[in-house]
Amino acid sequence: MALKTEQKNGLMVxxxxxxxxxxxxxxxxxxxxxLLSKKELKIVINLTKVTYVDxxxxxxxxxxxxxxxxxxxxxxxxxxxxKIKSLFEITKLEKLFxxxxxxxxxxxxxx
Amino acid sequence: xxxxxxxxxxxxxxxxxKTIILKVPSEIKQxxxxxxxxxxxxxxxxIDEAALFDIRLCVEEAVRNAxxxxxxxxxxxxxxxxxxxxxxSFIIExxxxxxxxDHKYLPDPTDEGNMLRNHGRGVYLIKRLMNEVQYNDTGNKxxxxxxxxx
Numbered sequence: 256m257a258l259k260t261e262q263k264n265g266l267m268v269x270x271x272x273x274x275x276x277x278x279x280x281x282x283x284x285x286x287x288x289x290l291l292s293k294k295e296l297k298i299v300i301n302l303t304k305v306t307y308v309d310x311x312x313x314x315x316x317x318x319x320x321x322x323x324x325x326x327x328x329x330x331x332x333x334x335x336x337x338k339i340k341s342l343f344e345i346t347k348l349e350k351l352f353x354x355x356x357x358x359x360x361x362x363x364x365x366x
Numbered sequence: 367x368x369x370x371x372x373x374x375x376x377x378x379x380x381x382x383x384k385t386i387i388l389k390v391p392s393e394i395k396q397x398x399x400x401x402x403x404x405x406x407x408x409x410x411x412x413i414d415e416a417a418l419f420d421i422r423l424c425v426e427e428a429v430r431n432a433x434x435x436x437x438x439x440x441x442x443x444x445x446x447x448x449x450x451x452x453x454x455s456f457i458i459e460x461x462x463x464x465x466x467x468d469h470k471y472l473p474d475p476t477d478e479g480n481m482l483r484n485h486g487r488g489v490y491l492i493k494r495l496m497n498e499v500q501y502n503d504t505g506n507k508x509x510x511x512x513x514x515x516x
């Protein structure tokens with residue numbers, strides 16, 4: 256799992272590449288803790304290159320969301336594959352997260 | 367039943383189904399080893415990607431639960447995984463050496479009050495993604511069935 260970040264339109268866009276699971280979730284959590292400590296409070300997470308998420312991955316995304324909210328931040332998820340989107344639907348996490356079809360759409364909702 | 371270790375291939379045979387049995391120590395690193403071995407042995411079965419995703423996810427969730435919650439990561443305790451194909455279904459049993467649990471009393475992770483919890487979705491996903499899920503009375507063994515032929 257790799258995380259690339261870029262500033263776009265005054266917010267942070269994060270591209271995750273790989274799998275978010277019991278092995279990689281702690282690294283992801285640490286990376287977002289770091290972003291939060293730098294006061295990055297508007298974040299778009301692009302999941303185009305995420306091929307697999309398990310319950311640890313879902314739990315970590317929930318934790319990241321909670322931390323963001325605790326600091327008054329906002330985040331959007333974009334470009335979920337149909338299979339990963341179905342996990343969010345099954346677990347009803349789609350109600351908790353702000354999920355957009357594209358990165359552009361997610362960015363535009365912050366403006 | 368025959369023990370083929372990780373390298374055995376799995377064939378669909380109505381009479382005399384070949385069962386592969388894996389016995390692994392209770393270490394987190396075993397989760398991927400088990401799921402990779404299973405997916406390798408299913409490679410020749412022409413199973414669609416979505417079903418393979420579900421099988422992988424449920425295997426990893428069940429083995430993780432067995433290692434972490436069942437055996438409390440005690441390396442002296444084993445997790446036994448048995449799987450085979452029978453009449454168009456992939457069947458897998460995961461058993462730990464722990465005291466078991468009652469799956470009926472797990473909180474529903476989709477209840478509004480539980481949505482923000484950062485655990486408790488593994489068994490729920492298994493029940494939703496597999497076609498059949500059964501626990502033994504003790505709760506230390508789960509049997510999961512996924513249909514792989516339409």
